[in-house]
Amino acid sequence: MDRRRLLTSSLGAVAGGALFGLPATASAATRTTVSHDDGTIFAPGRPGRDYTPVITPNGSTLPFKIVDGVKVFHLIAAPVEHEFAPGLQAQCWGFNGSTPGPTIEAVEGDRVRIYVTNALPAATSVHWHGIILPSGMDGVSGLSQAPIPPQSTFRYEFTLRQHGTYMYHSHRDEMTQQALGMMGMFIIHPRVAPTRRPDRDFVLLSGEWKVLPGARRPDPNEMLEFNVLTFNGKAYPGTAPLMVERNEFVRIRLGNLSAMSHHSIHIHGHTWTLVATDGGDIPQSARWPEVTQLVPVGSTRTMEFVADNPGDWSLHCHMSHHTMTQMGHNGISMLGADAEMIDKAVQPVIPSYMTMGHDGMGDMAEMGMPVPKNSTPMMGAPGPHGYIDMGGMFTVMKVRERVRPGDETSWWQAPEGTQAREATPQELQRDRITLPEFKAKPAGHAHHHPPGDES
Amino acid sequence: MHLFRPSCRRLRRPLPRAVLAAALAPVFGACAHGSLQRDVSAVDDLLRERAGVVVPSRSEFGAAIGADTVAKLLAAPLTPETAVRIALISHPALRATYAELGLARADVVQAALVANPVVTLERFTAGRFQEFGIAQSFIDLLSLPMRRRVAEAQLTGARLRVADQVFQQVVEVRHSLVEAVAAAQIREIRDRAQAAAAASATAATAIHAAGNLKDLDLVNERAAASEFQAGAIEARGESQSSRERLVRALGVSTTGAALVLPERLPDLPANDPTEDTLVALAARSRLDLAAALQDVNAAGKALGLTNRFRLLPDGTLSFAGEGEDGGPFESGPGFSIPLPFFDRGQARMLRAQSALRAATARHEALTLSMRADVRAAHALLTAARERFDEYRSRVVPLRRRVTEEAQLQYNAMAVSVFGLLQARQGELNAGQGYIEALSDYWKARIQLERAVGTSLP
Ligand SMILES: [Cu+2]
Numbered sequence: 001m002d003r004r005r006l007l008t009s010s011l012g013a014v015a016g017g018a019l020f021g022l023p024a025t026a027s028a029a030t031r032t033t034v035s036h037d038d039g040t041i042f043a044p045g046r047p048g049r050d051y052t053p054v055i056t057p058n059g060s061t062l063p064f065k066i067v068d069g070v071k072v073f074h075l076i077a078a079p080v081e082h083e084f085a086p087g088l089q090a091q092c093w094g095f096n097g098s099t100p101g102p103t104i105e106a107v108e109g110d111r112v113r114i115y116v117t118n119a120l121p122a123a124t125s126v127h128w129h130g131i132i133l134p135s136g137m138d139g140v141s142g143l144s145q146a147p148i149p150p151q152s153t154f155r156y157e158f159t160l161r162q163h164g165t166y167m168y169h170s171h172r173d174e175m176t177q178q179a180l181g182m183m184g185m186f187i188i189h190p191r192v193a194p195t196r197r198p199d200r201d202f203v204l205l206s207g208e209w210k211v212l213p214g215a216r217r218p219d220p221n222e223m224l225e226f227n228v229l230t231f232n233g234k235a236y237p238g239t240a241p242l243m244v245e246r247n248e249f250v251r252i253r254l255g256n257l258s259a260m261s262h263h264s265i266h267i268h269g270h271t272w273t274l275v276a277t278d279g280g281d282i283p284q285s286a287r288w289p290e291v292t293q294l295v296p297v298g299s300t301r302t303m304e305f306v307a308d309n310p311g312d313w314s315l316h317c318h319m320s321h322h323t324m325t326q327m328g329h330n331g332i333s334m335l336g337a338d339a340e341m342i343d344k345a346v347q348p349v350i351p352s353y354m355t356m357g358h359d360g361m362g363d364m365a366e367m368g369m370p371v372p373k374n375s376t377p378m379m380g381a382p383g384p385h386g387y388i389d390m391g392g393m394f395t396v397m398k399v400r401e402r403v404r405p406g407d408e409t410s411w412w413q414a415p416e417g418t419q420a421r422e423a424t425p426q427e428l429q430r431d432r433i434t435l436p437e438f439k440a441k442p443a444g445h446a447h448h449h450p451p452g453d454e455s
Numbered sequence: 456m457h458l459f460r461p462s463c464r465r466l467r468r469p470l471p472r473a474v475l476a477a478a479l480a481p482v483f484g485a486c487a488h489g490s491l492q493r494d495v496s497a498v499d500d501l502l503r504e505r506a507g508v509v510v511p512s513r514s515e516f517g518a519a520i521g522a523d524t525v526a527k528l529l530a531a532p533l534t535p536e537t538a539v540r541i542a543l544i545s546h547p548a549l550r551a552t553y554a555e556l557g558l559a560r561a562d563v564v565q566a567a568l569v570a571n572p573v574v575t576l577e578r579f580t581a582g583r584f585q586e587f588g589i590a591q592s593f594i595d596l597l598s599l600p601m602r603r604r605v606a607e608a609q610l611t612g613a614r615l616r617v618a619d620q621v622f623q624q625v626v627e628v629r630h631s632l633v634e635a636v637a638a639a640q641i642r643e644i645r646d647r648a649q650a651a652a653a654a655s656a657t658a659a660t661a662i663h664a665a666g667n668l669k670d671l672d673l674v675n676e677r678a679a680a681s682e683f684q685a686g687a688i689e690a691r692g693e694s695q696s697s698r699e700r701l702v703r704a705l706g707v708s709t710t711g712a713a714l715v716l717p718e719r720l721p722d723l724p725a726n727d728p729t730e731d732t733l734v735a736l737a738a739r740s741r742l743d744l745a746a747a748l749q750d751v752n753a754a755g756k757a758l759g760l761t762n763r764f765r766l767l768p769d770g771t772l773s774f775a776g777e778g779e780d781g782g783p784f785e786s787g788p789g790f791s792i793p794l795p796f797f798d799r800g801q802a803r804m805l806r807a808q809s810a811l812r813a814a815t816a817r818h819e820a821l822t823l824s825m826r827a828d829v830r831a832a833h834a835l836l837t838a839a840r841e842r843f844d845e846y847r848s849r850v851v852p853l854r855r856r857v858t859e860e861a862q863l864q865y866n867a868m869a870v871s872v873f874g875l876l877q878a879r880q881g882e883l884n885a886g887q888g889y890i891e892a893l894s895d896y897w898k899a900r901i902q903l904e905r906a907v908g909t910s911l912p
Contacts, residue, residue: 213867332871336665345657369866
């Protein structure tokens, strides 16, 4: 059969039967907008016309070309020198020069042909996570195909019979290859656009890594103690903010290919609605609003909301250790210990020593103490009102009236009366606030400066 | 220097009897005291070539001249040179050693003396019979030159042995100084290790008090601190003891605590002599080897002497007279020798031959052991240098890096205060290894000097 003759307009339908070996009833209604059972062949979906392209913060979208009505992509699996955050680099494995790899974007009904070139020192394969396709295209090394040897190129080809948020990742020696970053997002837009397309469609893929401070390669053997938590391969302050204009319709697609951790992704200042999982769209009646969405390992969740609340809003995993970076997870807790006593004993032996953490970790990151090379502060970065002591899987959504170039580095200017500040005595008196008795502020342990650094 | 070497004549001039002795000296052998001064000077000359320091002049009785400088030398930090000089000036044992020269010299003088003539007078009252006689051993006179040569050969050996003993003392002083300085440095390091362990225990106490440390860890830290304390005490005892051993080697009356030591051992010299050079140098320099050779020489001469007079070990010429009251008094010469009838000197010959064989074999054995000594000491020296290089260029800098990196990891809260202090302990441990290697190098070098028989440049 000459496939070219079958190409019609995007909504044209031509009979053809179960052309590609898929069961006729493969698709549930929630993940299709047109019938795929009758062998209809659709013209390749066009960005802008058929869909609003997604935004992958800190990432990119994989380009394609159309050959004989087929969207042709090329992924190159190769080692990559990756930066998690300023000062923290590692030898990772990724696709087309990044981890995660570029986001693949297509439209329900598209025929896609994806070449995978293996430039790694090890054999690999790519699994198209959540996508309904012929078994031989599923990418499970050994089960559905032979592994792709180094320096070889394999061709995957299938028709997309669903829409939604999916992923791709290595399915050969997963423990090693995913720990090193071989993953990406695979977005399939509906063939029939919904009544309102999102103005901003963000893609955030969660990941976790073990990179000891001063080491240079993620440790694939780690099972529990991950210390670098990322959105799209970046740990805060390496994460790029999500720029949104006020009242825009925003979609955030959350994916999770962490080795071992689910993530409770929490948004500030807004209520979002879970509209889809990797199983398809959730019927209107079954959607629910919330502010924190759990994304299990190997799942995607799609959230929508109207960004009607201007400001700088944090968007982060709510598991507290997932908003820390490498540090602070190994030493003995010093909380409440007599720092002066310890300093007095240790400093004659090690002059550069000072006790840390005896009153918590909040000030730790901004002490500016030298840390091992190739490591980042335990958390955070300077913010408009002091230090932001969050790191890891943390980013900021900036909702502005208008988004102008350069706004990524701007901070929200709170209008008068809309910012917390120290209460005045008049206010306290007016509202009859009784304060507890405080002792005179102790001179305290000068823990913000290394010894000999008093100026 | 010669001003301080009183000649026999000048010393004895006021005494008339000494004038007589001096006048007779050319006839009857040596002036004992003047020759003794020569023996002392000869020993000092041997030492000057070997001791590597300025050797003080010495009186004929072995007392160093210039003893008043010892107090001054002791006031400054000791160097290998000043320490040796102090011992050479003040050690009483050296005077005892020098006195052995007098013993050997006495033998020479004795050998140069002829047995005194024997006079006999007899008178028998009853028959008024009288007789007299004078007898002189003529064998004594004949054997005198040979006996004297044997004694002189033995004296030469004695000079070599005395010089060797003094050299051994010089080496001992150097060895003691190295041990004392090393012990002081190690004591300092063990004190710092103890302080680090104590700091760790203090931190454990504070963290435990805050509720963050279990009893097991606290007790562990305290036990470790106590062990380090015991180690520091041991190092202190060793340091104090080594100072006293140095005092003993110096032969001074001060206490070990009063000694002023240099702060650290000297650095390594740029390179070491090769084994072949050292073996050759030892063959030329070892005084005990020269003395053993001199023993062969003396034993050979002794054998010659014995051989010459083996049949006639004794014999006298005499003149005697006798007579009765009123009767004619008759007199005439006499001659007596033992007939070599039974004793033909076999035993004496066997003894002398055996003595020669023993001396020859001893010399040969010493030559062999000398070479092995040199090679053994050289092997120690080479290993100590390599070990020291390992510590200086790698272990110590790397251990320092470990502490620095641990500090960074501590700053990153990836290493606890205990881990940081443990890194410091590792650094101190490397420092101790460094000092031990350096001290072993110097001890091996001194051992090598002992084996070669001279100080090395
Ligand atoms: Cu999380």
